[in-house]
Amino acid sequence: MEKLNVGIVGLGRLGKIHAHHLAESIGAFHLYAACSVVDSELDYAKENLGVEKVYRDYGEMLADDAIDAVVLVTPSHQHCGQIIQGLEAGKHVFCEKPLGLELEEMLRVEKAVEEHPNQVFMLGFMRRYDESYMYAKELVDQGEIGDVTLIRCYGIDPNSGMESFIEFCKNSSSGGLFLDMAIHDIDLIRWFTGQEISKVWALGNNIAYPILDELGDTETGAALCKLENNAIGIMVAGRNAAHGYHVETEIIGTKGSLRIANLQEKNLVTILNEHGAVRPMSQNFPERFKGAFLNELTQFAKYINNNQKAPISVKDGIRATQAAIACGESMDSGELVSIEY
Ligand code: NAI
The missing domain is CATH 3.40.50.720 (NAD(P)-binding Rossmann-like Domain)
Known part of the structure; x- marks a missing residue:
């Protein structure tokens, strides 16, 4: 071809x-x-x-x-x-x-x-093209853990990137912690449950990096989400992981639960030395999600060649952004925010 x-x-x-x-x-x-x-x-x-x-x-x-x-x-x-x-x-x-x-x-x-x-x-x-998330999605869809009752998501950038992030923030906006980072977790919550987020309550702080207050951004944030069917989403987003790039997801269902990357192992190597048993961690998003980035563009070509619609739609983008904006509004106001679709 x-x-x-x-x-x-x-x-x-x-x-x-x-x-x-x-x-x-x-x-x-x-x-x-x-x-x-x-x-x-x-x-x-x-x-x-x-x-x-x-x-x-x-x-x-x-x-x-x-x-x-x-x-x-x-x-x-x-x-x-x-x-x-x-x-x-x-x-x-x-x-x-x-x-x-x-x-x-x-x-x-x-x-x-x-x-x-x-x-x-x-x-x-x-993340929808990452091997582990794809496997977890298959299991959830097959009913392995029953009906999803709660999803807990962590998305925390390494603090080694903080200096360059501060420079970036001085020149332009990232869209804020929820729109820039937690949006991946919002997408996962919607993808795994097939439900829209109807209410959010979010908090944030800059305890580790007060300079972000002046720059209008946030270092650590959390949001509690109510889904349309009463399932619960919990998101933790941050920019201050000391050990590397931390993306972790737990899906709890009526019959069992699944965890994806509860530790961010770089690979299967364990180093035994004076610090004990050391498992090296993934240090950044290109390393952790290399396979997913490759896979998504490979699939993009396949959708074009097969005249197929891509499974991630404009609607997915709109709904995720709406939920992220609501999280930002809730964090700013301290109030529970309902999302009207
Ligand atoms: P960046 O600031 O490092 O790069 C932006 C690039 O856009 C620069 O090369 C700049 O020259 C170019 N550019 C700006 N205006 C342009 C224009 N009018 N025409 C052509 N080029 C233009 O930004 P970064 O971090 O690479 O992020 C880019 C996008 O990727 C953002 O939307 C970000 O949210 C997204 N992103 C997604 C990630 C993921 O996990 N999927 C991870 C990192 C970024």
Whole structure:
């Protein structure tokens, strides 16, 4: 089968990772072009990614008829506009999470996706493509643990990334702790239960990094969620894990429970030394979710080639963002917030 020509848009922290996967590891794609507003990133693409074209302007890239699909890894506030532009230019579109930061812009994306039914749109909730989460989902769907009554999720970034995060915060907003980070857990809660979140109560603090108060962001947060069927979601999000990148999920059901990554083991090696039995931990999201990132883009190509809709829909993006916004509102007001759909 002929390869699909893909253009990567954004070559920052995650964009470079996706770009290398597209260039080197996903046979169905040919990484044809790269777009960034930073010249050094375009030089990087020419030197390290073997792209045929580089663009400083997304609109110009979209005018290139050789491109079949675009992968958007740009700052979150640009996602909605760029998705719509990509669809209107006839491209298949993969976009990183979150779908958007505001409801109105996401509803415009929903309309654009409906108006282009022959193009694939996919959102990057990559945990759904992680082997362990996929296995857990199969077990839950087969009824292994009965009906889900509670999901507990931890998503805590390593504190080794804090300095660069503070620099990032000085220049732009991450969308806040819930929209930027806990959104993956919101997606998992919705995915595993098939239920919408109807009420949230959230708290947050900056005890470890008071500077984040000045920058309008949050270091540690927690949210309690009521689902439509009365199941419960508990989310802990943070940026201060001393031991590495900590993503952990527990799903409790009427007949049993499942735990996914209750320790963030890097691999199966245990080091026995003067500190005892030491299990090295995953240190960052590219390491922990390498397989998931590869798998999601491999599947994106498959959906395009098979004329299939991607299972992660615009609706998933909208609902997750709505719940994340409600968590932020609850944290700010101290009140229980109901979500109207
Ligand atoms: P970053 O700030 O490191 O990179 C952003 C990139 O976008 C830069 O290369 C910049 O030059 C480029 N850019 C900005 N405006 C542009 C424009 N108008 N046209 C073309 N390029 C433009 O950001 P990072 O951390 O790579 O995040 C990017 C997106 O990926 C965010 O939406 C973030 O939420 C998401 N993300 C998802 C993760 C996941 O676990 N799935 C992990 C990290 C980020």
